[in-house]
Amino acid sequence: MRLVYKAVTKDGDYVKGLIDANDVSEAAAYLRGRELYPVQITKQDNRGISKYIPIFGKIKSKDIVLFTRQISSMITAGITLIKALEILKEQAQSTAMIDLINEVSNDVQEGTSFSKAISKYPNAFSSIYVSLVKAGEGSGLLDKILLRLADNMERQQKLKGTIRSALMYPTIVIVMMVVVMLIMMIFVMPQLTKLYESLNVPLPFTTQIVIGMSNFIRTFWFIIAGIVGILTFAFYRWRKTDDGRLLSDTYFLKVPVFGKLIKERILAEFARTFGLLVGTGTLVVDALLQTSEVAGNKLYENSIKEIAKKVEKGVSVGDAIGVYPIFPQLLVQLIKVGEETGKIDETMVKASEYFETEVNQSVKNLTTAMEPFIMIILGIGVAFLIMSVITPIYGLVSNIQ
Numbered sequence: 001m002r003l004v005y006k007a008v009t010k011d012g013d014y015v016k017g018l019i020d021a022n023d024v025s026e027a028a029a030y031l032r033g034r035e036l037y038p039v040q041i042t043k044q045d046n047r048g049i050s051k052y053i054p055i056f057g058k059i060k061s062k063d064i065v066l067f068t069r070q071i072s073s074m075i076t077a078g079i080t081l082i083k084a085l086e087i088l089k090e091q092a093q094s095t096a097m098i099d100l101i102n103e104v105s106n107d108v109q110e111g112t113s114f115s116k117a118i119s120k121y122p123n124a125f126s127s128i129y130v131s132l133v134k135a136g137e138g139s140g141l142l143d144k145i146l147l148r149l150a151d152n153m154e155r156q157q158k159l160k161g162t163i164r165s166a167l168m169y170p171t172i173v174i175v176m177m178v179v180v181m182l183i184m185m186i187f188v189m190p191q192l193t194k195l196y197e198s199l200n201v202p203l204p205f206t207t208q209i210v211i212g213m214s215n216f217i218r219t220f221w222f223i224i225a226g227i228v229g230i231l232t233f234a235f236y237r238w239r240k241t242d243d244g245r246l247l248s249d250t251y252f253l254k255v256p257v258f259g260k261l262i263k264e265r266i267l268a269e270f271a272r273t274f275g276l277l278v279g280t281g282t283l284v285v286d287a288l289l290q291t292s293e294v295a296g297n298k299l300y301e302n303s304i305k306e307i308a309k310k311v312e313k314g315v316s317v318g319d320a321i322g323v324y325p326i327f328p329q330l331l332v333q334l335i336k337v338g339e340e341t342g343k344i345d346e347t348m349v350k351a352s353e354y355f356e357t358e359v360n361q362s363v364k365n366l367t368t369a370m371e372p373f374i375m376i377i378l379g380i381g382v383a384f385l386i387m388s389v390i391t392p393i394y395g396l397v398s399n400i401q
Contacts, residue, residue: 003042003043005019007031008037008039009036010035019031058096059124060094063094068146068149071088076143081142082105085104088101089105104118107120113134114137118130127290127293128273128294129149131290133149136280145280148276148280152273155356159359162359163359169370169371170370185217186217186218203392206387207388246299246302250298260362261359261363261366262297264359266297269294270294271331271351272348273290275347275351276348277290284311285311289305291304292305292308316339317344318339319336321335
């Protein structure tokens, strides 16, 4: 680890600097060997701006994927785990990642297992990640399991990225539309209202509506902002509760178009993760319980946990999962085939690929369908504003002629 030291020379001068050592005692011995008498030795804070703005110190999922793949490659090439961690520490670009690898490396050097060392950082390594690494250590196939884990994480990222990119366009359009509307209501309409009043122009009904909205927003903006803030905070706190999350997650699945997309994403994640865990030797019940954590939906999470309880009592996974209508019959049949052939991990891979294809197709259809819909909404909004603003002026010009 890198340490910051303050020391006194034999001449009584104070000096300070950086030193690489395994611990404080080793650093102190090194300094005394150079006729420096240590006064203070502390670990270097590498966070920089991240200690003031936490987002800069956050470890990204792509960093963990790269870390996993590189560790796998090095172990396959015959490099020891400790040496691989040392190499990755030198190659890492993120200060947060450097700190993480450094801490894990120190624990491993002290005799801690790799799985136990990474389990101290749940924000970077999920419980499934730790379980798979532990299984790899026990079977002697750590490199192969890490490779499969990296592939799994990359597909997970790609799936989320596909959905995120599909939602980006409508989100930007809606936000910009709201911003333009607020600018019109707060800054433009008051000036036009003064003009209309000074010219004593008869105002159409649409213009009166816009002026009324403008006056209301400018007069009661703090009340509107307060209500929105309170409702947002209340919804956030309510969704933190089990009942709130269950109810909201159930409703999200029923939203037209988007509900289907969410469901297909969950099924793809479930099939891929469950197959990966079973394929590495994890007990089916444990695999189900751990898979429930990646569902991201309380309804599916509770259902998978209930399925695990039934499997623990002797019910087959296919029969247990077939009771719940939120799981399609295609998935149920694939699981039953996998149980009969003893290749449930392979059938789950096929299931995940099918649902990923469905997600991609749904995203494509959603993007194609939303573009004309958004254009229609924008056209109606713009036309309403133009009619409200231009009609009085047009009436004034007509009267002058």
